[in-house]
Amino acid sequence: MKRRRDISVFGLSFLDVMFCGFGSIILLVMIINSETLAQRKVVHQDLRGEVKRLETEVKTGQDYLVEVRNTLELTSQQETAARGRTREVLHQINQAQQELATLDKKAQAQKEHINRLKSDLKRTEADRQKLASEQEQAEKQSRNVRKFIGEGDRQYLTGLKMGGERILILVDASASMLDETIVNIVRLRNLPEGTKRQARKWQRAVQTVEWLLSQLPTDSKFQVNVFNTESYPVVSRSEWLQPKRNSLDEVVAGINQVVPEGGTSLYNAFDKIKGLKSKPDNVILLTDGLPTQGKTRHRSGRVSGKQRLNYFRQALKRLPRNVPINTILFPIEGDPLAASEYWKLAVSSGGSFMSPSRDWP
Numbered sequence: 001m002k003r004r005r006d007i008s009v010f011g012l013s014f015l016d017v018m019f020c021g022f023g024s025i026i027l028l029v030m031i032i033n034s035e036t037l038a039q040r041k042v043v044h045q046d047l048r049g050e051v052k053r054l055e056t057e058v059k060t061g062q063d064y065l066v067e068v069r070n071t072l073e074l075t076s077q078q079e080t081a082a083r084g085r086t087r088e089v090l091h092q093i094n095q096a097q098q099e100l101a102t103l104d105k106k107a108q109a110q111k112e113h114i115n116r117l118k119s120d121l122k123r124t125e126a127d128r129q130k131l132a133s134e135q136e137q138a139e140k141q142s143r144n145v146r147k148f149i150g151e152g153d154r155q156y157l158t159g160l161k162m163g164g165e166r167i168l169i170l171v172d173a174s175a176s177m178l179d180e181t182i183v184n185i186v187r188l189r190n191l192p193e194g195t196k197r198q199a200r201k202w203q204r205a206v207q208t209v210e211w212l213l214s215q216l217p218t219d220s221k222f223q224v225n226v227f228n229t230e231s232y233p234v235v236s237r238s239e240w241l242q243p244k245r246n247s248l249d250e251v252v253a254g255i256n257q258v259v260p261e262g263g264t265s266l267y268n269a270f271d272k273i274k275g276l277k278s279k280p281d282n283v284i285l286l287t288d289g290l291p292t293q294g295k296t297r298h299r300s301g302r303v304s305g306k307q308r309l310n311y312f313r314q315a316l317k318r319l320p321r322n323v324p325i326n327t328i329l330f331p332i333e334g335d336p337l338a339a340s341e342y343w344k345l346a347v348s349s350g351g352s353f354m355s356p357s358r359d360w361p
Contacts, residue, residue, distance in 0.1 A: 164282030289335035324351035
């Protein structure tokens with residue numbers, strides 16, 4: 001039988017101490033590990049917060065980067081647009097410079113043109129003054145287009161209006177212009193034409209026409225129409241004549257060849273005026289009474305005063321409006337209404353009326 005080993009007290013205590021030491025170490029390790037784990041957890045929490053912060057910053061940076069990229073793109077577009085506008089502005093500046101150069105040339109040309117116009121204006125003014133001086137001298141030398149030879153100037157027909165651009169002289173060349181009395185008219189109308197032309201009353205009418213022609217304004221036009229049963233111009237080569245010496249001489253020669261005969265149709269005389277292309281603005285009528293017929297000849301031989309008045313009023317309807325009628329009434333017996341009717345015509349048309357003395361003109 002084996003011998004039983006003896007138990008060593010020292011050995012047991014050592015082992016207890018060792019186990020206690022190991023337990024203490026394990027406890028210490030566990031304590032340290034727990035603290036380490038706690039610290040690690042805190043550190044991990046801190047790191048996680050830092051990571052979140054960094055993630056937030058990264059996201060913010062990304063958003064800012066996107067915004068910066070958008071801003072950069074917008075800036076790039078604006079830069080491109082600005083470059084386009086710059087090119088356009090430069091083009092406009094170039095055009096403006098070219099237009100300015102053109103305007104400078106035009107301004108210079110206009111300035112030269114203005115200087116030439118000023119020179120022309122000075123010359124024109126000098127010519128005008130010269131012409132005015134010559135005209136004044138000519139008016140001083142002779143105030144009339146045609147001279148009229150008679151007893152003095154005979155300028156006492158103060159109411160007669162000789163102005164106007166187109167002056168028409170209407171001359172009654174009917175048989176009544178041969179004399180002032182009916183008896184002498186009947187006697188003279190059966191005599192030869194040469195004797196009729198030399199009748200005293202008709203010669204007064206011819207001389208009156210000559211006097212009127214001598215008073216025509218130099219800047220006017222004129223015509224002389226004679227009328228009895230018909231109306232016609234003494235000189236028919238033109239509707240209106242210039243008051244020059246050759247035209248005036250031609251008219252005077254023509255009026256001296258007229259033979260007073262037939263009845264008096266004021267209707268046809270006024271109707272002739274209405275047919276003119278250019279209407280007169282002044283009419284001078286030489287007659288001795290109311291008309292003896294209208295458009296056509298009176299059927300019976302004798303014409304009453306009432307009928308003559310009716311013919312006169314019919315003739316007025318053929319007269320164009322706004323034409324002044326200046327009447328020179330020669331005397332004749334048996335026509336008391338003539339003076340009042342021609343005076344009314346003068347008042348209504350804005351003309352004048354006169355009955356000159358036997359020694360005029």
